[in-house]
Amino acid sequence: MKKVILLVIPILLLAACASQDGGMGPGMGGNGMMERHHAEIPTEYAGLTNPIPADKESLERGSELYTVNCASCHGDGGMGDGPAGSALDPAPSPIAHSSQMMADDYLFWRISEGGVPFGTSMPAWAVFDEQSRWDLINYMRALGDGTVQPISGMGGTAYDPEIQAAQQAEILAKAVEQNVITEEEADTFTTVHDAVEQYRLAHPEVVQSGGNATEREATILAALVEEKIITQAQADAFTDIHDRLGNSGLMP
Ligand code: HEC
Incomplete structure (x- = not known):
């Protein structure tokens, strides 16, 4: 009995998402x-x-x-x-x-x-x-x-950066398919996103500096341009692509 319910709910959710047609816009809450x-x-x-x-x-x-x-x-x-x-x-x-x-x-x-x-x-x-x-x-x-290992009890996988990266690649592929971004923009997004992640890991003080993600991302992008890891054009493109992905409802 329980199995049946677990199977039905995701199908209903999928149907609900599909019927939303294009996903969530900026005004949708x-x-x-x-x-x-x-x-x-x-x-x-x-x-x-x-x-x-x-x-x-x-x-x-x-x-x-x-x-x-x-x-x-x-x-x-x-x-x-x-x-x-x-x-x-x-x-x-x-x-x-x-x-x-x-x-x-x-x-x-x-x-x-x-x-x-x-x-x-x-x-x-x-x-x-x-x-x-x-x-x-x-x-x-x-x-x-990775400082602690999950205690198994409820279920669910341990955190794995590779799974996270694979999920992101899937979202980008979908965004290209739906013409939200071009293939080239997907590559730019991945390049800059990886650089930002690396910067975050190397500079925990920036994450701890508080403020919302918008301010922190701007700080990190500026630093990456300053250090010539990315170009200003890539930084600008990233912000724009990021916004479009956010508005498309494809990003969770
Ligand atoms: C009934 C299910 C449920 C339980 C139990 C629950 N959460 Fe959540 N939590 C959610 C959902 C759904 C979201 C995503 C929506 C949101 O951010 O409001 C979320 C989001 C969050 C976020 C924001 C993360 C982000 O990236 O924005 C944090 C932090 C969080 N939960 C911590 C906790 C902690 C700590 C507990 C236990 C004390 C807990 N949650 C228990 C459902 C739950």
Whole structure:
């Protein structure tokens, strides 16, 4: 019985997506992860930094909270593939990955207020004291950078940058097919995106500098142009391609 239900729901979701015809436009309420990442962080959260060191104790507390409260939707490894999440639209985010890109203030805001500002099914976790919310952030980051191994329980794969890259390639191929971008633009996007990721890994202080993704991305692109890793034209093209992908609804 359970099997049947699990099979039917994704088909219904697919049908619903297909009938949307072209996906989500900018006016359709910000259901895309990209739009949430670029949203303005409310002033009471903006600039907050994690006061709890990611030591063994914090990771243990975070792990316990995560396994009980989050893994059902976000998956054991934080890839967004927990069993309770498969029927949700938008789907649970791959927080093992998001937490590498997004600053403390964004993550703390999103855990505290959940999907309320965006009308999604992400619950608000303000019932947890602040330390617990920071412990969760430490744990999500540790899942994403491989410091901890996922505890299996709910289901879902461990974070794997190669899976992430394959998913991105698939989205870009679809965008080319649907004439959202050209093949050349897909290549530019991949080149610049990889450079940005590498820069992020080499400069964790930029991720921690707070602010939303728009500001941080502009800072990183400027630095990459300055260091002659990419050209100004590539940086400009990237921002434009990024916007079109975001508006197309193809990016999660
Ligand atoms: C009922 C399913 C569900 C549970 C349980 C859940 N989440 Fe989520 N979460 C979601 C969905 C759906 C999204 C994507 C929509 C959004 O960002 O509002 C999300 C998004 C997020 C984001 C934003 C990530 C990003 O890239 O923007 C964070 C952070 C997060 N969840 C953390 C947690 C933590 C920590 C817990 C446990 C304390 C948790 N979630 C429990 C469904 C869930």
